[in-house]
Amino acid sequence: MSAKSAINKEVFIPHDEKMLAAVQVKRRTKKKIPFLATGGQGDYMTFICLSVTNKKPSFVSVTKVKQFQGSSAFIKRSQWTIDQLRQVNGIDPNKDCPEFDLMFENAFDQWVAGSAGEKCTFIQILHHTCQRYSSARKPEFVNCQSKLLGEDPAVDSVTFRCKVYLNKKRKEFVARHGHLLRRGNSILHSAADSVTSAVQKASQALNERGERLGRAEDRTADMMNSAEQFAVTAHKIGLGQLSWQVIWHVQQILKRHGEEKHVAPISARLHCHYKVTGMKQDTKRKRQRDVD
Numbered sequence: 001m002s003a004k005s006a007i008n009k010e011v012f013i014p015h016d017e018k019m020l021a022a023v024q025v026k027r028r029t030k031k032k033i034p035f036l037a038t039g040g041q042g043d044y045m046t047f048i049c050l051s052v053t054n055k056k057p058s059f060v061s062v063t064k065v066k067q068f069q070g071s072s073a074f075i076k077r078s079q080w081t082i083d084q085l086r087q088v089n090g091i092d093p094n095k096d097c098p099e100f101d102l103m104f105e106n107a108f109d110q111w112v113a114g115s116a117g118e119k120c121t122f123i124q125i126l127h128h129t130c131q132r133y134s135s136a137r138k139p140e141f142v143n144c145q146s147k148l149l150g151e152d153p154a155v156d157s158v159t160f161r162c163k164v165y166l167n168k169k170r171k172e173f174v175a176r177h178g179h180l181l182r183r184g185n186s187i188l189h190s191a192a193d194s195v196t197s198a199v200q201k202a203s204q205a206l207n208e209r210g211e212r213l214g215r216a217e218d219r220t221a222d223m224m225n226s227a228e229q230f231a232v233t234a235h236k237i238g239l240g241q242l243s244w245q246v247i248w249h250v251q252q253i254l255k256r257h258g259e260e261k262h263v264a265p266i267s268a269r270l271h272c273h274y275k276v277t278g279m280k281q282d283t284k285r286k287r288q289r290d291v292d
Helices: 003-015 116-133 153-239 244-256 260-291
Strands: 017-027 044-053 060-068 075-081 085-089 099-104 108-113 140-142
Touching: 003 017, 003 044, 003 060, 017 060, 017 116, 044 116, 060 116, 085 116, 099 116, 108 116
Parallel strands: 085 140
Antiparallel strands: 017 044, 017 108, 044 060, 060 075, 085 099, 099 108
16 A cells, blocks of 8 residues: 555545645755754654545645654644645746745745655646635645646647547447446346246146146046946946936946947946846746745
8 A cells, every 4th residue: 555545544534534635745944943852753754635525515624744764654743724825836837846835824834745746746736626625815826837727728738638538438438338237237137037937937837737636626526426326336236226227327427537438338238237137137026926
């Protein structure tokens, strides 16, 4: 993790702030130490940070943060609001240089950035932030290059071309991801249709099974009734009480169960049995008369 990321995480995020820019600096002139001061905390690194609160209304601050040698912690030392900033001095308006000055209502510091590029980036962001958030008197930017303040036509042209290029890339990105999104939605719809179809098929199978079970129950009941009727018929056959009505009833039962091919043979047997039974009954009655 870089030092700037660590500063944002340790110093600003816990206070619900967001760091906009930071530059590592050193003093151009030695700071006057009070006569009574005894010793110090050793070498340290200094960062000038620009931050804004996340809550509305937004408040912008310029904060001095230090990291002492042998420690990984970053400590907030001084802080000013953007309205307390009176002047930003870029030192040389004709060339890039790392020096700059910051003047507040009650403080004045002369700094040297780690590089001219870091200083230019910080001043550019600071100027843009002041134009956006300063509610009272805006700070004065002196001896700053016009490209840092958005006043250079060449820079404006480059900025415009960059905006056009970025806008084009944004549209391409949206179009590409839009295609993926549509494809994802299509896959989801297909999956949903498949699930719906499977559920419908399962429901249809259950309904058909229920119908088959219902038909099986009806057929079972019918077969039980037929069995009872067959039992009665067999009993009558055994008693020799078979009549033409019984034969007709047996024929109807066979036809009802799709056994038409057995109607004729069984009917013939029943007829034969009926004749034999009738002859036996006649012989029995005749013998009984002879005995009497």
